[in-house]
Amino acid sequence: MPRTSRKRSTLANRAIVASAALLLGGGGLVAVNVYASAGEGDSNRSAPQTQNAWQSMSTIDCPDVATQDQLANVPDAARSEVDRNLALIDSQITEAYKRFADEKAQIERDPQFADNAVLNPLKDKRTATLERIALSIGRVAERPQGLEGLAPCTLRAGGTSPGQGQNGGQDGGQNGGQGGQPGQNGGQDGGQPGQNGGQPGQDGGQGDGQNGGQDGGQNGGGQAGNGPEASDFVDITTVRPNVQKPRTARGGSKGTFTTDCGVNEAGKFNSDNVIVAPGVSNGAHHMHDYVGNQANDAFATDDSLAAGETSCRNQGDKSTYYWPVLRLQNGQDEDDANVDGGGKEGNVGEIQTPSQVTLTFAGSPKSKVTAMPRFLRIITGDAKAFTNGDANANASWSCTGFENRQLKDKYPICPEGSQVVRTFAFQSCWDGQNADSANHRTHVAFADRNGRCQNGFKAIPQLRQRVVYDVPPGPGFAVDSFPEQLHKPITDHGDFINVFDDNLMKKVVSCINGGRKCK
DSSP: OOOOOOOOOOHHHHHHHHHHHHHHHTTTTTTTOTTOOTTOSOTTSOOOHHHHHHHTEEEEEOOOGGGSGGGTTOOHHHHHHHHHHHHHHHHHHHHHHHHHHHTHHHHHHOTHHHIIIIIHHHHHHHHHHHHHHHHHHHTTSOOOSSGGGGOOOEEEETTSOTTOSTTOOOOOOOOSSOOSOOOGGGOSOOOOOOTTOOSOOTTTTOOOTTTTTOOOBOOGGGOOSSOOBGGGEEEGGGSOOOOOOOOOOTTOOOOEEEEOOOSOTTOOEESOOTTTSTTOTTSSSSOEEEEEBSOOSTTOOHHHHHHSOBOSSSTTBOOEEEEEOEEEOSSOOOTTTTSTTTGGGTOOSEEOOOSEEEEEEEOOSSSOOOOOOTTOEEEEEOTTHHHHOSTTOOOEEEETTOTTSOBSSSEEEOOTTOOEEEEEEOOOEEOSSOSOOTTSSTTEEOOOTTSOOOTTOEEOOEEEEEEEEOOOSSSOEEEOOOGGGTTOGGGOEEEEEOOBOHHHHHHHHHHHHTTOEEO
16 A cells, blocks of 8 residues: 555544534444444343344354364464464454445344355355465474364353354453463463553453443444444543563662664554565554664565664664554545455554554573574464463553553543553563564463573563653543454464574663663
8 A cells, every 4th residue: 555644633523523523422322333342322222132143143153273272283384384374264254254344234134144145155255275385394204183163153242251152152251451461371470561541450440431331333434343432442541550570689680771663753554564464565554653674574684674774863773663553533535445455354443553652671580691693473362362362461541651550452532632552562581592482372481470581591671662642531442453353452462583684682681781771
């Protein structure tokens, strides 16, 4: 798509969104977002129970194949073919979700239609693709068993936990504000707060705030029909402080290194993800903001990244930093309104350029840090956390002036004069060998609750990413997402590829271990 640069919100935009917030507060526009979650609309209206149940279904819930144990150790010889097929599975879900959304009225009248028109065709496609994945691995290693059991998908309501859809019943849970970093693959305890924030505490999902806890549709003019909704927002002033910073022990590393890479003034956007879906255009199905390396697209290689230009002030940092764009739900079309990853996949509204991006590398409270390997890839958070559950969710939302209050599964409503803040604290422990892994997670991990790396992992500089936006107060914005993830805040995520040159990485480590603050 053409490069564009977005200015901060105009007074007109503020008026539009403020009006939408008032309508939401009065219960208006509830019927506009026909694909929103359960509980939307007039709870007193009379309708058959079955119809109400089907009206509540708002998305497709499929097992996330990429995170399964069977694919934890894909051989290098099979990885490119497996990655292509995993990207195809994402496209299949996107297509099925569109069919579900387009046929929502028919599904409400005839629930069996969902099986015939959506779920069964999707299962058949997934079965064939899973077989190709198993075959590609089986050519060079032991064939993975049980992949065919991941083919079936269900429908689920927007407000239910994963697995509680049409045929569900499995306990998954989106635990909102239960605090702590996600562990390696979601199984390891953590608790490292990021700079200027951290993981949400127990109050992360509390409070109804300014229209925040009320069910209903968001501003219909700015949406594609798949979220967000008013209940995805909370007034930050109703959240109690929940951030605790660990003490740095003797032998820890107190220093920091901050790199200035701008705010994507050039407007570099694409819907690729070279880490998860290399070689696949539109592998993310949502737009990413990029700062740092300007050569990043689906086809980027280590060599092309090393040769690429960078937006970073220090030209020794050619790293790539990217995250889903944030859009204002103001009814204004963006340049990507008819483009894959944009309006074609439910990501609509005016892309907002951050007012500030801070990229800081920090130390370990328990030890010195070692250099990151060049081309180390780290994903933090989970773009599919709404359907996967929050085991790997790792984004914190807050407002300037309130950053001791962090939200995990809600967007913040900030007071007038305060700006929205997204914070990511990346994994800070490395296995000492691999720059990536088959599931893009097992080569790195979070420190434990005491700040120590476990299982022989080494402490590396921790990337702490803080992105600030000047958007109007009220529930009028959302991050891009896979269509079936309904723009939920818990799906926020960040990606990083280390392309520091060796001399600059040595400086980073020296500054952090020496207790200095460097730029």
